[in-house]
Amino acid sequence: MITQNNDILIKNLSRRDSAHIWHPYTQMHQADPAIPIVRGEGAYLYAADGKRYIDAISSWWVNIHGHAHPYIAEKLYAQFRQLEHVIFAGFTHPPAIALAERLLHLLPSLQTKAFFSDNGSTAVEVALKMCVQYWFNRGIPKRKVLALKDAYHGDTFGAMSVSGRSKWTVPFENFMFDVCFIDRPNSQNIHAIMEFISQEQHTLACFIYEPLVQGAAGMLMYETSPLNMLMHHCRALDVLLVQDEVFTGFGRTGKLFAANHLKEQADIMCFSKGLTGGALPLGLTTCTDNIYQAFLSNDNHKTLFHGHSFTANPLACTAALASLDLLLSEHTQRRIQYISRKHSSFAANISNHPKVKAVRYNGTIFALEWETGEETSYFNTYRNQLYHYFLNQGLLLRPLGNVIYILPPYCISDEDLAFIYQTIKHALDDLE
DSSP, X not given: OHHXXXXXHHHHHHHHHHHHOOOTTOOTTTOOOOOOEEEEEXXXXXXXXXXXXXXXXXHXXXXXXXXXXXXXXXXXXXXXXXXXOOOOSSOXXXXXHHHHHHHHHHSOTTEEEEEEESSHHHHHHHHXXXXXXXXXXXXXXXXXXXXXXXXXXXXXXXXXXXXXXXXXXXXXXXGSOOEEEEOOOOTTTHHHHHHHHHHHTTTEXXXXXXXXXXXXXXXXEOOHHHHHHHHHHHHHTTOXXXXXXXXXXXXXXXXXXXXXXXXXXXXXXXXXXXXXXXXXXOXXXXXXHHHHHTTOSSOGGGSOOOOOTTTTOHHHHHHHHHHHHHHTSHXXXXXXXXXXXXXXXXXXXXXXXXXXXXXXXXTTEEEEEEOOSSOOOTTOTTHXXXXXXXXXXXXXXXXXXXXXXXXXXXXXXXXXXXXHHHHHHHHHHHOO
């Protein structure tokens, strides 16, 4: 009877979902019914049918401490009973102040101001508007943006414009602004890239980049030295630097921020995803005092006219503060280093497998490019076979085409991490 009731519940949830919901990044005409998840705990997700999944990708890279963390929940409950929301124009509140103070203290010293928004895309939108209006307020006509090929900065129009052009963006080409795209810098091309920037410097408002790892492009990675050189060159030519740490922030590269690997500092930085430990949506854009000063004027037209209804929501800020407590603990820092070492060992263990086209890892980020005989692409037809293979094993791994990546919550157990590696090895051996 219990099994029968569960079957009815699952079918009812799936039916209601398919009747009313349009899911992200999903071709609904071909999609399987969405799996109803009713509970989360730590690294696990529990479906309505009782099946347990290891969330090996931190639910789109956000749940860095796992699901339903009791410490974050307790802090949120206390804040909810005190203040759930207040307009952030003309008002402020303790969680926002504490979060701005604490985060800025952790960031490179040039970051002095924090502007709140509500997700990664909007954090990038704010950064781009800051850059363009910075030059406008100074009466200097610099409006072009420099970005990396294969970049991904979000799906709103500004963020999409500075992301790599692809089949995703074709319908919107006529609506996107002018962007100069360059290759990821390396020791061979860095001087040619710098020469190109020197030629375009008078038109370039800023350079936006994902530091060290381009996530959605397939976890593509590049070295610190050429990026440092590129950042230094841009600064010398007065091209503002926008560092998008929406993905790389909060421990993912083995250090608190990708910025901690770099000698050069950005003018503006963008954050979201792991910011609240996955508990609530929140975006943050930080900047230098130099940027901030360009907007201070007796002329109201020089104001940064940007905001969101839920700007600096007290609950989201509280979750972020609780997440930072956990992140900075000795236990979490040890787990980050442990996961990083295990990724390195696993990479060495499978790199010579005939079905492995490439292996990449940086900190807690691991990626395996599967040799399928097709071009490596988000639209690689092997993706669905891989996705369902791992789901059937109780693993949530969402391949980027033929690129499998592991991005576990830091709380993942040693046994579950070993199971992920072992399941990937079995897939390499079993799947044709």
